[in-house]
Amino acid sequence: MGKITGFKEYERRVTPERDPAERVKDWNDYKLPMSDDEAKVQGARCMDCGIPTCHMGTDLAGMTSGCPVYHLIPEWNDLVYQGQWKEALERELRMNNFPEFTGIACPAPCEGACVLGINEPPVAIRSIERAIIEKGFEEGWVKPEPPTIRTEKQVAVVGSGPAGLAAAAQLNKAGHNVTVYERSDRIGGLLTYGIPEMKLPYEVVERRIDLMEKEGITFVTNTEIGKDYPTEELQKDFDAVILCGGAAKHRDLRMEGRELKGIHFAMDFLHQNTKSLLDSNHEDGNFISAEGKDVIVIGGGDTGTDCLATSIRHNCKSLTQFDYHDRKPDTRQEAENPWPQWPVIHRTEYGHKEAQAALGKDPRAYTVVTKKFVGDSNGHVKEVHTIEVEEVIDENGNRMKKEISGTEKVWPAQLVLLAIGFTGPEQELIKEMGLKTDHRTNVKADYGQYNTNIKGVFAAGDMRRGQSLIVWAINEGREAARECDRYLMGSTQLP
Template sequence: MSTPTGFMEYQRELPADRDPLERIKDWQEFHKHFSDEQLKTQGARCMDCGTPYCHTGIELAGSVSGCPVNNLIPEWNNLIYRGLWREALDRLHKTNNFPEFTGRVCPAPCEGSCTVGLIGDAVTIKTIEQAIIDRGFDEGWVVPQPPKVRTGKRVAVVGSGPAGMATAAQLNKAGHTVTVYERADRIGGLLTYGIPTMKLEKHVVQRRVDLMEAEGIEFVTNTEIGKDITANELVENFDAVVLCGGSTRARDVQMEGRDLNGVHMAMDYLNGTIKSYLDSNLEDGNYISAKDKNVIVIGGGDTGSDCVATALRHGCKSVTQFGTHAKAPLERDSINNPWPQFPNVYTLDYAHEEAKALFGEDPRAFSVLTKKFVGDGNGNLKELHTVQIERTVDETGRKIYSEIPGTEKVWPADLVFIAVGFEGPETPIIEQLGLAQDKRSNVKARYGKYVTSVDKVFAAGDMRRGQSLVVWAINEGREAAREVDKYLMGASMLP
């Protein structure tokens, strides 16, 4: 333990973010950084618990509690307190291949299950994690480490998101020759196309890709398995294949007016903007622009929030985000949402903070159900109609949503972005290989084993578990690599 009374002596602090009204003028990351002394103080708040729930990585009540990659959090908190940054980096890399990603985009379930959070504010874990890896790159401690011996075995990884990258990194470490196939023009999957640059600048992703290439991993872009190369060809030409293609079939809404101009899927909007920004700093105009438009986002999750932030940077006239869920309480409900479950409390995400600063209020509308889209007579969206809903739970525990009479409302809208989740992986590879699927259409493969119904073929990440967190993708990629190594070699030294 850094200091036995640190959690009582020091208050939780977070680095200040850039001013919301200033940061919406650009596309850079919005966080500022702590000094070494401030980080030391925050590390001192860690109690080094006898049973540290922060790195348990278990699922409770439908959400994750603790760190899914089982980060050795108390250890590197103590090392930062002692000023041993290089040692802290070594401990961090033992469990997490990409802390520069999780330190930026993970919702930090570790903090939700921090023991200090039982009686006060949790330790500032995520901030310390990012500081360690950024310091590692700045100091030149993070360098290519190619394997000393190659096994002669060849593995294909389909998809270059966090699961695919983690799988590839671990299998390469074991000495196998790894080729990663990506259908987009850049490596990174949702890390590149999906998460806006304000949360994760793409040079951070490319820096890790360059490192992995220097370690011997081959990345192949603009190649879609199932189309440019058949899935069966891949299985024939490699000793093992790991499917990490994600859960990318976006869920749509079916209602009157869905075909009007101005109604778009959220990922088309986000990815178009990201690609245009990376290609030309938005000068090519190859994206859906929200400039001077009334924007409504349907869906209360992170994808919807990213649409809000993107619309603000485009210069929208107004922006509102609909969620069917009720507004969360200001404090954790100790009965229905007890520690160490992830706390379901009201917070302002970065996008909501920006919209509030610009327009004067939280852009979210809670317990809202969209009923129909209405056009202007020329095929263009003009408005949408909604009603308020309430949720009840019947005696079997089933959630029932009911419309509240008299709460109908008409909203002016020029653009609507649909961000209501994802239905599962795309099907060409699954169909070509004849893979078994679970009831949610994901590739069927047991957690911890990752073996599909077809010999030599494994599956990990969102393609296996459904849409989830980046940290779960890294967890599954690492574990799948170990199982593939066992399959190829009979045993594995991978963690």
């Protein structure tokens, strides 16, 4: 696919970024559009690899390898190289309802499984993906496509994150009347309130929602199922229900000083910031401000990085990100992390670049464990006490972390953000509906089937599988829609 010798002739280039020193002064998209010509060049790097592994998602060593929505990647790479953009868009949308979301927010496990990536930088798949869908919107090729026939079956989708939106889109294509319920004031779930504006602008989400409304999907906000809308009524009013409520139960740190003011979950920080920004450009003051504060972010993942970028735009005084793990190697370690596993390597993300530009250093502190929080006389956090750890092998051959005596440290902090993930879905709705759960408290529903112990009720996305990638959520939303359609009609033509 692509140009036969393209991978030899052209270097990898990804979607360009604005200058970090400049972009931290606003909340606009930190990336710039990739030109048509550059996208063609990057498409040319896609090899004629015989058996592509980029397009088939699977779990390897506990990590995702390849694309869970089975994107037709080699096909649309070649079509972009040939300049056949409209055909590339058709291939892209065949397997993914929302390439504009994955082209921005997916970590691109497809690139980790790219055959070229064995010994060269992989094809810039995510950048090409975004270029295709943006070209489609610019040219007017992405249009509402309401179904020609309605089945008159009524389906409720609970939750408007990527799983819920994907399920709604597919069920609508099948001709069912779909209503999506969201407890927040805006549609999008974590797409809207979990990913900062400069990374995933709300106008991108809103653009897709407007399209889905024109296709006949109904969206209802400020409605929490089980509170604002009793579950008994929901099940009576609808022929089927798909639960896509996510995994919103925060993982916490239970230790001395946790009750102090100024310690917040990362998602509360991000949610309030985006809501205030969209509501009033921060003029209402209804957000947790990092301005003038020493900020500690506990957690080394993407959410922690989003907290870095947000804090910098608030004009924080200092910024440190604690990572429990050691600094990862710069290149793949073949013995422990062979291709096509997701490459476990050191990455410098957008928030790290911005911290370097604004504050003069990389904000990360590795192998750090928080021991306690200390407050001032007003009950507000003022210090974080830590110790460093090292990995050792115990007598049974198990890896474990051991504290290093003498590495204790006190960090000044007036704002602490906990970005250490989630432990599963919130349980109130699950208990009220009488849903069975697995050992991790997720709704029990087999992958590929998605039906719960209650007839006509399905579950998909993080609510079923636990905290995961946006692309897995889309995969499960699509597949749950297929099984729901089969339940309603006896057979299905949905993929």
